[in-house]
Amino acid sequence: MNGSNNIYNQFKERSGQVAVLIDPDKYSNLKELNALLKKTTFANVDYLFIGGSTVLQEDFKSVIDYIRTHSSLPLVIFPGDSNQISDKADALLYLSLISGRNPDYLIGHHVQSAQEVYAMDIEVIPTAYILIDGGNLSSVAYVSQTTPIPRDHGSIILNTAKAGVLQGKKLIYLDAGSGAKESIPPSVIQDLSKLSTPIIVGGGIRSLKEMEKLRAAGTNVIVIGNKLEEDIDFLLDIREFKLSK
Ligand code: 1GP
Numbered sequence: 294m295n296g297s298n299n300i301y302n303q304f305k306e307r308s309g310q311v312a313v314l315i316d317p318d319k320y321s322n323l324k325e326l327n328a329l330l331k332k333t334t335f336a337n338v339d340y341l342f343i344g345g346s347t348v349l350q351e352d353f354k355s356v357i358d359y360i361r362t363h364s365s366l367p368l369v370i371f372p373g374d375s376n377q378i379s380d381k382a383d384a385l386l387y388l389s390l391i392s393g394r395n396p397d398y399l400i401g402h403h404v405q406s407a408q409e410v411y412a413m414d415i416e417v418i419p420t421a422y423i424l425i426d427g428g429n430l431s432s433v434a435y436v437s438q439t440t441p442i443p444r445d446h447g448s449i450i451l452n453t454a455k456a457g458v459l460q461g462k463k464l465i466y467l468d469a470g471s472g473a474k475e476s477i478p479p480s481v482i483q484d485l486s487k488l489s490t491p492i493i494v495g496g497g498i499r500s501l502k503e504m505e506k507l508r509a510a511g512t513n514v515i516v517i518g519n520k521l522e523e524d525i526d527f528l529l530d531i532r533e534f535k536l537s538k
Contacts, residue, residue: 294410294417300367300384301418301463303339304491309508309538311531313338314371314495314518316345316471317356326356329525330364336532342516343382344371346432346471357381373436375406384416386466391457392423393439420464421457425450425477427497431470444475447484454485462490469496472519476503479510486511501530508538
């Protein structure tokens with residue numbers, strides 16, 4: 294870790310920033326990846342996130358190398374496991390899955406990769422990672438063998454986030470899971486914004502309307518993955534969203 298706070302300070306700066314999530318599992322076709330990278334720059338996307346629940350280490354490495362040489366956007370690792378680390382990225386979200394009770398995702402993977410991460414020239418951001426029920430079984434819930442918090446249990450969500458902040462987490466990532474039927478309710482963000490900790494929200498976000506509501510509720514970074522795998526032209530909507538701030 295390099296002790297810098299560049300990406301973190303950028304996260305904190307304002308609400309309504311946008312990250313595009315690239316799952317190396319789904320972008321093995323480099324031509325498609327190249328088209329996506331070009332369009333993300335045109336759309337004024339703020340960050341590229343890379344990671345996935347079931348990625349082979351070699352795919353992760355080849356995709357991250359490719360992104361680094363074909364895009365100048367800030368690149369942030371959103372790791373699915375301890376193999377998804379690389380000093381090619383600008384920052385690593387150091388996730389603790391605190392909505393769950395699986396020790397592997399609370400500390401196990403961290404211990405496995407600690408020596409490597411410690412020696413790496415990368416910004417490391419301690420992140421409270423909270424899964425919220427998105428109306429279907431998500432890959433991350435299945436792979437981590439954890440149960441997401443019910444979406445209408447605002448007090449459990451708030452207390453979980455508070456516990457994360459008390460443990461020293463600098464960032465809160467609320468995730469309904471990739472391809473969620475229902476994204477995180479903006480009312481949850483409003484509650485959590487009182488903690489004055491920057492908030493990232495992802496999972497099942499597919500429309501400009503949802504993005505606008507999340508920005509108004511105080512979401513610092515909105516993550517879009519699945520929707521772009523289905524419809525790359527959604528980046529035109531993202532461009533409009535970014536221009537309308
Ligand atoms: C999932 O937050 C991400 O972990 C993004 O979700 O793929 O549904 O946009 P989507």
